[in-house]
Every structure is written in C-alpha cells, then in structure tokens.
C-alpha cells in the first residue's frame with residue numbers, strides 16, 4: 001500500500017452501499033488525488049448520488065474509504081465535514097428568504113469566529129456575480145447564481161475535497177460554463193473536486209480523470225484527455241464492456257452494515 005506523500009486524498013476500495021436491503025453499489029474502487037478534478041459520469045440511476053452519499057456519511061456502506069490518511073468507517077456527515085470533505089447535494093437549495101451573506105454564514109455554522117469571516121470572503125471571491133449581491137435576498141438571484149451560492153456555501157468550510165452533484169442541472173450553457181469554471185479555479189487553488197455531471201463533453205474538458213458508473217459498478221476509468229472518450233463512455237453506459245476498460249465486478253451486493 002502506498003503510504004508516501006503520493007497517497008491519494010480519497011481512496012475507496014470495494015465499497016458497497018444501498019438503501020436498506022436494496023443493494024445499489026458494488027465493488028467500487030475509486031481514488032481522487034489532492035488538487036485533482038475527477039468526474040463521475042453515468043446514466044440516470046447508475047448510483048452516482050448514492051456513491052457521494054455513502055462517502056459523505058449520509059448512507060451506511062461496507063468496504064474501505066480512506067480520506068486524508070484516515071479511515072472513514074462509521075463516520076457520520078459531521079465527521080466527514082470536519083475531515084475536510086464537503087458534499088454539495090443534488091438539487092441543493094439555498095435559503096431564498098435570507099441574504100446571500102447570511103446563507104454563507106449559515107454554511108459556516110460552528111466555525112470559530114476568527115475563521116468564519118475570512119472564509120466567507122474567500123468563498124465569495126470565487127463568484128464576483130454573487131459577491132456583488134451579498135446583501136440582497138437570495139430570492140433575487142437567478143437560477144445559475146443560486147447554484148453558485150450553493151457551491152460557495154460548500155467552500156466556506158475550505159474543504160480539501162468538494163463533491164458536487166450535478167451543479168449544472170437546469171442551467172443555461174453560459175451559466176454551466178461559469179459554474180464548471182469555478183471547479184477549475186478550485187483545482188488551481190489546491191482543492192480537489194469530485195464532480196458528478198450529465199454533460200459529458202463539458203466534464204471531459206475540465207476533468208483530470210474520469211470514472212463511469214453504470215448499474216452500480218465502475219465500468220470505465222480513464223484520463224480526461226484520452227482519445228475517443230465520449231464514444232467509449234457511451235458504450236460503457238450501455239453495457240458493452242471493451243478490452244482495456246475496467247469490467248464491472250460480478251460480486252454479490254453486500255448489505256450495508
């Protein structure tokens with residue numbers, strides 16, 4: 001096992017998870033390096049959201065998850081946030097009756113005062129569009145700006161890994177680019193990003209590496225700039241496993257503990 005400085009920030013082996021007796025994920029192996037953008041792609045119902053939920057402690061899982069050198073077995077969402085792992089959930093809604101600034105303060109609830117203000121400012125600095133509206137009600141933001149606010153809320157805790165579940169859902173192409181560009185800026189600032197995205201082409205432009213999940217298993221792992229990836233991904237989605245690509249593991253579903 002690598003124990004050097006090159007050990008991944010997040011290292012998942014043989015993870016299984018589901019809902020009660022319903023097994024969804026099986027034999028998942030996935031890593032994210034420090035400061036890396038990794039895209040998690042896959043068709044509807046593949047288990048992408050379920051995987052993020054398991055990692056962040058919202059769902060029980062079996063297998064092994066190491067984050068920043070620590071085992072996450074039994075960790076609840078509060079523990080994972082403390083460890084530096086922040087999950088912006090699918091369809092995250094901001095509090096429209098509060099101001100932009102108060103939404104960010106709320107996201108930093110529990111942080112020591114001396115860290116809260118600078119970290120709120122730091123999060124705002126990623127999104128000049130919403131920084132300009134800091135004292136306005138979040139209700140005045142466009143859909144895209146609300147999505148930026150949701151990402152900024154995740155940033156207030158200065159995560160080492162930010163997990164974004166379809167941050168571009170429902171946005172116009174221009175705003176999609178804007179939200180995804182923020183993920184690139186985060187990488188430049190040293191934050192790792194695990195990005196669930198339906199827009200394959202956009203995700204590939206940004207990601208250092210990609211995983212495709214289909215029917216609860218990883219069916220493809222590749223560098224973001226490998227040739228012919230959109231076609232390979234599409235084939236992987238629909239179950240044609242090709243030579244040289246990871247094959248789905250035929251393990252039985254392990255009931256979550």
Ligand SMILES: Nc1ncnc2c1ncn2[C@@H]1O[C@H](COP(=O)(O)OP(=O)(O)OP(=O)(O)O)[C@@H](O)[C@H]1O
Nearest residue numbers: 019022024042043044045046047048049050051090
């Ligand atoms: N709360 C739940 N209870 C039972 N089954 C669920 C629950 N949430 C999701 N599932 C099932 O788990 C499987 C994976 O769902 P998941 O939401 O993780 O997929 P996804 O890849 O995120 O899909 P999408 O692209 O539509 O967001 C699906 O078969 C889904 O029906």
Ligand SMILES: [Mg+2]
Nearest residue numbers: 048049050090
């Ligand atoms: Mg989902």
